[in-house]
Amino acid sequence: MRVTVLCGGVGAARMLRGLIQIVDAADLVAIVNVGDDLELHGLSVSPDLDTITYTLADQVSTERGWGLEGETWQAMEMVNRYGGIDWFSLGDRDLGTHLYRTHRLGQGASLAEVTSEIVAAWELPLVIMPVTNDRLRTMVTTVDEGEISFQEYFVRRHHDVAVTAVRFSGAAATTPTPGALDALRDADRIVIAPSNPAVSIDPILAVPGIREVLVERRADVVAVSPIIGGKALKGPADRLLVELGRESSSVAVAEWYRDVISTLIIDEIDAELAPAVAAHGVRAVVAPTIMRDTDSARALARTVLEQG
Amino acid sequence: MRVTVLCGGVGAARMLRGLIQIVDAADLVAIVNVGDDLELHGLSVSPDLDTITYTLADQVSTERGWGLEGETWQAMEMVNRYGGIDWFSLGDRDLGTHLYRTHRLGQGASLAEVTSEIVAAWELPLVIMPVTNDRLRTMVTTVDEGEISFQEYFVRRHHDVAVTAVRFSGAAATTPTPGALDALRDADRIVIAPSNPAVSIDPILAVPGIREVLVERRADVVAVSPIIGGKALKGPADRLLVELGRESSSVAVAEWYRDVISTLIIDEIDAELAPAVAAHGVRAVVAPTIMRDTDSARALARTVLEQG
Numbered sequence: 085m086r087v088t089v090l091c092g093g094v095g096a097a098r099m100l101r102g103l104i105q106i107v108d109a110a111d112l113v114a115i116v117n118v119g120d121d122l123e124l125h126g127l128s129v130s131p132d133l134d135t136i137t138y139t140l141a142d143q144v145s146t147e148r149g150w151g152l153e154g155e156t157w158q159a160m161e162m163v164n165r166y167g168g169i170d171w172f173s174l175g176d177r178d179l180g181t182h183l184y185r186t187h188r189l190g191q192g193a194s195l196a197e198v199t200s201e202i203v204a205a206w207e208l209p210l211v212i213m214p215v216t217n218d219r220l221r222t223m224v225t226t227v228d229e230g231e232i233s234f235q236e237y238f239v240r241r242h243h244d245v246a247v248t249a250v251r252f253s254g255a256a257a258t259t260p261t262p263g264a265l266d267a268l269r270d271a272d273r274i275v276i277a278p279s280n281p282a283v284s285i286d287p288i289l290a291v292p293g294i295r296e297v298l299v300e301r302r303a304d305v306v307a308v309s310p311i312i313g314g315k316a317l318k319g320p321a322d323r324l325l326v327e328l329g330r331e332s333s334s335v336a337v338a339e340w341y342r343d344v345i346s347t348l349i350i351d352e353i354d355a356e357l358a359p360a361v362a363a364h365g366v367r368a369v370v371a372p373t374i375m376r377d378t379d380s381a382r383a384l385a386r387t388v389l390e391q392g
Numbered sequence: 393m394r395v396t397v398l399c400g401g402v403g404a405a406r407m408l409r410g411l412i413q414i415v416d417a418a419d420l421v422a423i424v425n426v427g428d429d430l431e432l433h434g435l436s437v438s439p440d441l442d443t444i445t446y447t448l449a450d451q452v453s454t455e456r457g458w459g460l461e462g463e464t465w466q467a468m469e470m471v472n473r474y475g476g477i478d479w480f481s482l483g484d485r486d487l488g489t490h491l492y493r494t495h496r497l498g499q500g501a502s503l504a505e506v507t508s509e510i511v512a513a514w515e516l517p518l519v520i521m522p523v524t525n526d527r528l529r530t531m532v533t534t535v536d537e538g539e540i541s542f543q544e545y546f547v548r549r550h551h552d553v554a555v556t557a558v559r560f561s562g563a564a565a566t567t568p569t570p571g572a573l574d575a576l577r578d579a580d581r582i583v584i585a586p587s588n589p590a591v592s593i594d595p596i597l598a599v600p601g602i603r604e605v606l607v608e609r610r611a612d613v614v615a616v617s618p619i620i621g622g623k624a625l626k627g628p629a630d631r632l633l634v635e636l637g638r639e640s641s642s643v644a645v646a647e648w649y650r651d652v653i654s655t656l657i658i659d660e661i662d663a664e665l666a667p668a669v670a671a672h673g674v675r676a677v678v679a680p681t682i683m684r685d686t687d688s689a690r691a692l693a694r695t696v697l698e699q700g
Contacts, residue, residue: 125491125494126434126494126498127433127494128434156484158463158464158484159485161488162486162488165513166513167509168488168496169495176464176487177467179466179467179470180471183434186433187432187433187434187476201474202474
């Protein structure tokens with residue numbers, strides 16, 4: 085069974101961790117958001133791609149639940165001494181990835197090529213690709229500061245400023261990464277991971293050609309709601325939905341995705357919302373959706389693949 | 393007494409360590425070679441500037457004699473995993489300096505501005521400046537590989553390939569850093585540190601205007617020979633002199649610098665060479681020149697300041 089997954093960061097990484105246990109990795113393709121990418125200290129940083137790679141490579145600290153196992157912060161201590169940019173911390177191990185990526189991009193390699201090299205170095209058997217090799221940046225309009233980059237919103241402001249609009253700068257001029265459209269056309273199942281619809285999945289759909297294929301393949305597209313009991317497990321998806329004029333619920337997620345999905349997995353706690361989801365023309369499937377560990381991730385992956 | 397020093401890396405750092413003990417730091421200016429600078433993984437690296445700063449800030453490992461105290465290599469381990477550039481190792485602490493420098497240069501700051509910020513962060517009271525804010529790169533022509541950058545020669549090839557020529561790419565279009573010419577004109581003593589004449593001091597002299605001031609100030613310019621008993625204490629100065637058609641001796645150093653210095657400090661072991669040095673119109677002063685520790689560095693500094 086060929087499975088292609090649209091991915092943000094942490095939620096998607098956990099979803100993939102479940103899927104890779106029940107799908108042949110050669111049949112698993114992750115298409116990843118690049119709207120969060122940034123240039124910092126001259127380096128090219130791709131947080132969602134790296135979160136997924138590090139998670140699948142078992143490099144994420146199990147103790148802390150984020151960052152790399154055995155990470156240190158010596159470079160940042162020096163940056164802080166100099167009064168440099170300190171709001172986005174780059175660990176020393178993590179820096180090695182950005183050094184390599186920046187070097188290869190400087191040589192003319194595409195982001196997809198660099199990503200596949202990094203994925204190969206970690207001996208991961210699936211395909212992980214950025215949705216586009218072109219520059220696409222998620223920009224957030226805030227009440228207080230006007231438009232700022234996604235990471236300025238998410239990390240620098242700890243996503244606690246009110247947002248009035250989201251824009252994907254450069255999206256119209258991008259083209260999908262070679263192989264991305266085929267991976268969507270040829271998949272037996274397309275999965276939208278439990279990532280933030282507004283700032284993780286929408287930038288993927290903003291790449292010309294991607295949304296169109298999903299509309300065609302709608303019957304085979306299953307999303308997992310990132311909203312559980314009205315709250316996001318992580319990040320600002322719940323508040324963003326409200327600020328953008330929706331409600332913070334799986335019903336709003338169904339409405340958000342209604343053109344591109346036929347099925348939405350919603351958490352058991354939200355079972356009563358199934359009829360309201362259905363009212364948007366989306367079939368609601370009620371299941372446990374919190375991926376606390378590998379077993380729960382695998383169970384959710386199985387639920388996702390059983391649909392359609 | 394105002395003292396301005398032309399500096400390469402390690403030898404110059406030790407010389408400055410001696411001078412700073414007997415000269416008011418407000419009267420001490422280090423003008424530093426940038427021909428060794430390089431771009432690596434997208435970062436701007438200035439090895440001679442950093443060696444001097446780290447040495448004066450007491451950050452160099454006393455145990456190893458090179459590299460930063462408490463340095464780690466986590467980023468490089470990741471770069472190696474990916475098969476990235478591994479021939480020039482950047483420690484994690486050191487990386488912090490390059491991140492800051494690259495960030496500030498990207499904002500439009502000059503290398504001199506960034507350097508003064510870094511020097512201030514280490515609370516060093518002297519002025520350390522690159523000889524120019526412009527791009528100047530020392531290029532080395534090798535028998536086997538043609539022309540390569542200085543660091544490719546020095547680090548990647550461990551300076552064990554035969555050299556036929558040295559060139560300072562871009563030098564003709566550079567201008568001296570603001571304040572550099574004044575620091576040379578106003579100094580009571582100008583010192584050429586015991587650095588490599590061909591690849592550390594010559595790139596400084598290649599910046600239009602610098603050599604001319606030294607010729608004018610020749611009576612007050614004192615150099616310390618980096619060649620002791622026919623050998624360089626560190627690096628390839630001895631072999632380079634021979635490959636470039638000179639001999640490996642303090643006499644050749646005197647000949648090299650004869651237009652810009654009036655005095656050359658040569659080591660006691662070379663006392664018999666004093667007449668041959670004098671034959672080049674350069675006064676030879678015989679003294680201990682090996683800076684094993686702070687005391688010997690201070691003694692050499694005192695010798696240098698007593699001349700002229």
